[in-house]
Amino acid sequence: MSEHHGFSPLLFVRRAGLGVFLVGFGLFVLVPLLSDFRLTDDILSEMAANNEIYQHHQEIVIGELQALKDKTYPHQFAFLTDVKRELTESNERLDSGSQIWEYDFGQYQYRLVRAASLGPVSSNPTLWFFLTVGLSMLGGLLYALPRIWLEPGGIKNNGVFQSSVKSRGWLGIGVGVFLIGFYIALYFYPAVIADWIRLGDPISELMRGTLSDQWFFYGMLYTAAVLTMGVRMAVNYRHSRYQLVRTASVSFFQLGFAFLIPALMVLINKPELGYDLKNSWPLDYSAFFDYRIDGYEKHGVFGMVMLFWTIALSTLVVPALAFFFGKRWYCSWVCGCGGLAETLGDPYRHLSDKSRTAWRVERYVIHGVLVFAVVMTGIVVWDLFTESAVSVAGFQAWQVRSWYGFAIGSIFAGVVGTGFYPLMGNRVWCRFGCPLAAILGLVQKFKSRFRITTNGGQCISCGNCSTYCEQGIDVRWYAQRGQNIIRSSCVGCGICSQVCPRGVLRLENGPTEDRYNEVSLVQIGKGRIDIA
């Protein structure tokens, strides 16, 4: 920044933006702690009327819950302790055939907390949406935008390695712990964050005429993060049209395909088809689960077209485009996980492990997950077709399916994949876990027109490319030998090319014949001598 003396309005806006963000984020953190909880007859009868407690449970469950009635709890943890006790006692009284299943057990807790909440958020969710999500977004934008006028465009990774939040200092660890906690609550204890979920009500009602649930709330935050941090990304790389186009693309696909279209499906009364149309199996591991198939069937031709699209996307579209453009067209242009990684995760890209050991682990783990995904889907589909409750090695389809959902879908993709951004970089899931990335990687490695071309002998081995590779590829290893970089894990974000100070790297699609240049030529002597 060139302003060293006197008052700079732009610097002031930037600082104010940081302040506004911190206020918004601070209020967001406080939201789950602000409410009292109180269960009343009105609430219970409304829940019964809305079938939020299922008919066959109502008599006993509501009977048990009478014990909690009209008591005021200062926070949801005390309330939940009592709710759990009553639900457990209900189960002891219910016949073994009609007990509350584990999933519904959690949903009942969530619905009761949500309904019993008495506090600022429940009385004015719109205001609190603006105070939390709104202020955070506004602050982020005010912080990011002044850079356009404060300094010339270009690579400005100044101080990244001294930054506590970006380089695993206390702030970074703190952000990691918060994100991990957020995902654990979201996936496994939504009752604890019922007041957060309510923040989604105003937009959910506007978009689809229903109240928010945990997944709508998550999608809303996710989209807000991609859009806000997408603006930051665009500001940071405003000198690069490749990065501008790519950032616009991930923002568009997140907003349109992941957020708006599913809501539209609910609005036109096809909630069973409210899926993200760009999400391809096996990343979308539930694509062929029974409830999804039922949904396709229920909506006739429309449903069949969508089933056809789901199959065509995974088997034709994804591999064909990967042949032409590499896996980047999906992973860093379209995919939601990639979209978050390339925006919210951009400040953490240098934290990926570049060691050879990490590469070895990566190959075992990601292909292991792919095998798991294929086997799991195979069993589930077989089960669906034969309706025979198949068991493989004594395990039934629903068991294998729920293990996958827990271990891969929730823990790996969510808790580790995003929670570990500030600890292990922004592509932990994409690099080590995503089975779709594994398939795309195989295409990219063996049959694709994509490569990163190394520009002759211009490399000075500085290491910026390797350092800022979010996938932990040691780009320099190839560049300094004059070799093209063809790695299955490369998502084609193009940042290596941007940070290179000598113009050495270019992402290219081209004929497959000369893709692997065995040796590049740097002329020394009358003949050419290969550098290797």
Added chain:
Amino acid sequence: MRQIVILGNGVAGITAARHLRKRCDDEILVISGESDHFFSRTALMYIYMGHMAYENTKPYEDHFWKENRIRLLRTWIQAIDTAQRQLLDADGRQIPYDVLILATGSKPNKFGWPGQDLDGVQGLYSLQDLENMERYTRGIERGVVVGGGLIGIEMSEMMHSRDIPVSFLVREKSWMERVFPAEESEMINQEIRDNGIDLRLGTELDRIEGDEHGRAKAAVTKDGSTIPCQFLGLTVGVSPNIEFVRSSGVECDRGILVDDSLETSVPGVYAIGDCAQIRDPLPGRRPVEPLWYTGRMMGETVARVLTGEDLSYDPGTWFNSAKFFDLEWQVYGKVPSQPDEGEGTLVWKDPGGKKLIRLNYLDEGERPVIGYQVMGIRYRHDVCQEWLDARKPLRYVLENLGVVNFDPEFYRQHEADLVEVYNRQFPGESLKLKRKRGLRNLFRLRRSERAA
């Protein structure tokens, strides 16, 4: 089995070690006093700026050396005993060798300015220099950089990245005007100023004033102005780092004199990289070329010579590159500050002043192109070299110039603009750019013919 000792673990020494290991089974020992492992000297600035940590500048992981049986020794060598074929280190240790490769690099120049040895006055070459710069620039109010070279601009950028105001004193009337044509030089001046640096052209340092603790406190210029500052970067070039070699009986001039197989006056002793001086340089080349690329090529050449190849050092077509703040520069072939007699130049500069393309050619016959220079644009090394070798005519080059463009996808291409300049410069010509990158090529499956 020979004991090959390489003195210096920079790019020249390490490239020699790696290529020796590929080609022979001899013992290889690399000695350095500076660092335990090879790191990229060109990346020192990025450590200071916080773009990378020291670990990130190491091109090979630490296990690489053991796996490839390249022994590393950290010590400062003080003398070479060529008669006994051994080295003596600072602790009096004797290290025998059969073959010695000297790759001791450079040291920053100092030209006898009063105050040049004060604390907070230094060049930037080694890891130790970086540590000193880190210490002496902490919390300062202003830094001064003296000398119009690449390191000068780097030191300015380094301090600027930490919001330290910088005054940059350059003796010439325009930055590096003896290397760059006026347009390029002016672009770089502008880039330096756009980044808020107090660039003072045509300004020479007279002396440095110190405080009572022996710490620099001001730079005084020859025109009599005093610039209060707490740190001075002296970046007026480098010289071969060969003090202890001079006294060992190895023949030296500015650098260690070597023949075209990089052997010194003492059989079995070789010199490569910044410290070597070629006795009979090839036409158009300087005897001492302190560059990353030449160090790397010399390292490979000496490894081939030592493993029995009959080879003489030839760095081939000139190329270089750099980045000045946000402005990238690449050159292939011959592009001097002024075209020589019988040469012509064709240049396009964008009105925003951040991009430039220049072609130099021989002004005879079909006007073969002899040099490509770009700023703010990237060009392909292999195609430029192919076309230079084939002496492609100016018209051919212009019509096909799109093929050379190496900028990232979606970037604006300016080759057609240069063709327009040509058509204006040569009345009666109406060339058209035939080949550019773009959507047309997106789905092409077969390799195109690159150089017809």
